[in-house]
Amino acid sequence: MTHPDLAYVELASTHAFPVNEAIKIGGQYVPVLRDGKLLYVSGQIPRIGDQVHFVGVVGSGPDAAIDLGSARRAAAICTLRALALAKAALGSLADIRSVPRISVFVRSAPDFTQQSEVADGASEALYAVFGSRGVHTRTSVGVLQLPKGAAVEIDFVFGVE
Template structure:
């Protein structure tokens, strides 16, 4: 049974066949998101689905770039859940300001920007022009729980 949507953005998620998951429980000593002024800063969001990682390992070795791109989209969805928990309604988001993506990369893998496009393109689909943002896509040797991707987001809201 599908829950009634509470906002235009959640309606758009429903059109895409998605709904917001519960906010992921922190895996260490931090908060999923913090509000300061008119900004929400999320902690790094892993691609957890029902508390589980869909795949682990390095992109370019155990995880394909295509699978990692899909995981970056899941990270973005998890970030939206954390944002909604702080501001109550995703329609209050005025702009996705910045996305920082981390890709656990095989030493020969150089496609980090394409992987993090999974999050960036998703925000564009949902928010249109307000989803356009600045961004970093960084290759790292390992991520928490051996995740392939981690994404953090800064949003401005009204």
């Protein structure tokens, strides 16, 4: 299996995500918190640099601006941001032993019911980086609104050494 740090770089390049980007936080919270053998990463939206990508409602119809494929890509970018934060906190993604849980929030049109398929974008990204160690439990829900109008937000729990 490819080293997780290298797999992360490969995945980031497919999404034009800068691997050395410092993730900026706005608010009174911490982006990463370690508690024993768990590393919690606060909710991430599909932001690259100062720009939020994939802004709008997911689904079809007149109110929806984001299709399923784009929403899956947004989920992958959220995951890359979380991995960047985890790597900065730990020094290497190799220190991640498991991914116990992710929670995926999708800004959904009223008739959109494919939140789980959107979450697959994050699940596939985690598997690409960690292999079987990236398999996880998850919840995916549709919501009315997300920060900055983002289509997707995801928070993560990682098991660490």
